Amino acid sequence: MNVNSLIEDKFITEKPELSLSRRERDKLLRRADILRAAEHVFALKGYYEATIQDIAREAQYATGTVYLYFKDKESLYFSLVERKYSDLLAILKERTSVARAAREKLEIFIHENLGFFERNQDFFRIFVSEGNKSQALKVGRFHKLSVIKQHREFVTELVKLGQEERLIRSDFSAKQIGDVLIPIFMSVVFNWLKEESKGAKSLSRMSGFILDMFLNGAGKK
Amino acid sequence: MNVNSLIEDKFITEKPELSLSRRERDKLLRRADILRAAEHVFALKGYYEATIQDIAREAQYATGTVYLYFKDKESLYFSLVERKYSDLLAILKERTSVARAAREKLEIFIHENLGFFERNQDFFRIFVSEGNKSQALKVGRFHKLSVIKQHREFVTELVKLGQEERLIRSDFSAKQIGDVLIPIFMSVVFNWLKEESKGAKSLSRMSGFILDMFLNGAGKK
DNA sequence: TTCAATTATGAATGTAAATTCATTAATTGA
C-alpha cells in the first residue's frame, strides 16, 4: 500500500532520524515479508484454516522462522489487522482534513474508506467474511484493538461535526448515529465482496448510495 | 422458545396426525436436549472453541452419544442455525401478516425481529460476535443456508411493498435497500449485545430508532 | 424373568497443526 506498510511503522515514523543498522533494517524487512505472506494466506483461507506452514511456505521461509519474528499465530494476525487499520486511519485523517464542511468530509471519508477496502479486498475478506467476530476466536478482542476503536471514534467525531453544522439530526447521540453509518457501509462492502460481477462495478462508485442512504434514508421524500 | 423448538419441526408440523411411537418421540427429545446444550455452549465459546465434550457434558451425555444424533460438529451447528432462523421466519410471517400497510408491516417486522433476538441473545451472540462469516469456517455456507436467504428475501419483499405504496424510494432496487435495513438492524443488536448496561434498556425499545433511521436517515430535515 | 435390540459410555485412535529445538548455514568483525 504505502511505505509504512512495508516496514514497521513505529520505527520508520517515530524515529526517522535514527537510521537503523542494516541488520535491524533487514530484520524488519523479513518481518514484513512474513506479514505480506500472512496477509495473502489469511485472506485466502481465513484465520483458522491458514496454517503457519502455509504462511512460511508463501514467504519462502521454514516453519520455525516465522516464530523468530512473531510470538505466535494470533499475534501475527493481530499485527496484520493493526497495520491495516492504522494505514486506513492515516489516509482518512489526511484526506478528510482538506475539507472544511462536514458534508464534504463525510463524502471523502466514505469514498476513501471504500477505496481502501477495494484496494485491500483480499485482506478485508477475512474480516467481512469471517471474522470481526468470535470470542473464542480471540477476535472478541478485535473490538478492543485500539485502531478499531479509533476508527469508530473517528466516525463519531465526523457525525458530531455534522450535528454542529446542522447537517445531521441531533435527537440521537453522535455515537449512536455513527454506529449506523458504519454498518451501512459494511453491508455495501460485504455485498460487493460476494458478487462475481465485481469486475464491472467499482466499489468506490457506491459512495453516493451510502451517503444518500445515510443522510436521507430509504423513505420517499 | 416455542414448541417447535423443542421437538423437531418437520415431524411435529408436517405430520401431526401420525403421532410417533414413544421411542421416536424420546429420541427427538434427546436430540433436542443436545441441541439445547449446543446452543448454550456455542453461544458461550463460539464455534471453534466449543468442543463436543463441552456440549456432551452440558447435555449430561457422554461424548460419543452426541454422534448418535448428529453426523458431526458442523452439522450440529447448522441444525441449530436452521432451527433458529426458521422459528424466526415463522414468527415474522405470522405477525406481519396481520398488517396491511407496508409501514405497519415494517414496524412489526423490526419489533418482532428485535424481540426474537432479545429472547435468543445467547444464540445470536455467536452470529453477531463471531461468525456469520468464514470460508474456512464453512460459515461461508451460511449465506447459502436456505433460511437465511429466506430472511433476506422476506425483507426484500417488504421493501418492494413499501415501494409500491410509495413509502419507500424507488431509485434503488428493493434488494439494495433491503440490504441496508438488515445491517442497521444488526448494528443496533450488536451494540446492544456489547453493552453491560443491558439490564436497563430493552432491545425492543430500539425499534423506533431503527425505523426512523432507515426511513429518514441521519440528515436533518 | 430373560434376552435381543437399542442406547449410552468414555477410553482409545487418528489427525492436524502449533510450537520447540537441536542442527546447520550464513554473516560478521578481527
Added chain:
DNA sequence: TCAATTAATGAATTTACATTCATAATTGAA
C-alpha cells in the same frame, strides 16, 4: 581466514480435539 554471533531450518514434540468403537447399561417384548 577464522571463530563467534546470528539466523534459518524442518523434523520431532506437544497439544487439542474430533471421531470411533468395543463394552456396558437399559429397555421392552415374550
